Amino acid sequence: MPKPKGVAESVAGAIRRAGNPGRSGHALSIRSARDLFVARERLAALFGVRDSSRFVFAENATEALNQAIKGILRPGDHAVTTSLEHNSVMRPLRRMEEGGVSVTVVPAGPGGVVDAGAVAAAIRKNTRLVAVVHASNVTGAIQPVAKIARAARRAGAFTLVDAAQSAGSIPFSLADIPADMLAATGHKALLGPQGTGFLYVREGVPLVPLIEGGTGSRSESDHQPDFFPDALESGTQNSVGIAGLAVSLAWLLRRGVETVRRKEEELLGDLISGMERIPGVTVFGPRDPSRRVSLVSFLVEGMDPGVVGMRLEKTFGILVRAGLHCSPNSHRTLGTFPEGTVRVSPGPFSTRREISGFLAALRKIASARR
């Protein structure tokens, strides 16, 4: 994903300055601590949260999701999730099963959308966690997470939303979606560097840290601090990457996620209707661009997804992702397991011209098959 101007420069500047955040009082350390603070404040602004200390940084969505899942579930608890989850949710849950947690996987309905009522119906007395993806990384389909979070809250369960695909691409606030925890990665639609991500934790959610260690605070104590963000942020942070993320977040706040979204919906509309007109091409997921994030999974009849991906790159210089996208259950739901699909993802810097170029390339590939 291309980044806004200034992201790379900010990363380079942070490396050159070489300050370590929150470990001493000299100017470089202050500067580095300020980068973290500013990025946190911008995350809070982007998601409509007043107290930015509730955003803890992570290496990526995977780490944030592991912290959420392993920090909230205890032996004897029950968790509800969906058949659309990424392995970064499914695998930690399966691990917890070995430790005495039971898990219910609610299958998605036709169209790749899980029914909020079905999720609510799976909640039991001992359900502690409902973990659900905001937008599928396979079909792009947006899930009814607000409804699910409200139902879970009424039933006394905590909700974890995997916003890896939606953060920065769908405008939403944590007031609209009353999730207790929300995880995302910095390098996708938040347009930041790889190696950045975050977990939002609503006040009062009793999360046990996955990792304890130095926080630069309460150093006289053997015990992990209980206040945020230090409780969940041990060890030297990726202040260099986060300095870049702070810049991409500023870009998103200036541009407005609504504006990014409007543009991506337009591109998606062109893309989907164009792809549907190509003989031999099957498009998965909702037809209506407003019901999906900016990615389209497809297959070319009689062709291996990997081969389609390779031709797009070798002949046309178009980069796509082919395979299972780390979400085998989603592909089982779609009936595209184990080959997977090809996935094309326009971003905020994609153009209509690039979409027509892609459609022309796909038309050529599809007509040359067999």
Add this chain to the structure above:
Amino acid sequence: MARAAHPEVILIFRGTHQVMSAEKILKRGGVPMRLIPVPRRLTSDCGLAIRIFPPDKDRARKVLSRAKLLPRSVHILREGEVYEEEPCW
């Protein structure tokens, strides 16, 4: 106790994030302040503190309390580099 030549008030917070938040709130509230390394005498910690001047104490307390961000401890520099802890704000 005699007054120091340059009396100052040191605000200690729980963590770096809280110091940065307090800085934002004090600046917004028009309280002159500076980020400083935590004086060694005050704590074994390696982080940051905020320095303000005595006449601004009440205003600082007011804006920080409104933001629910009161310091963990407050120290006044007395003569001879001695800090005296103020009872909790």
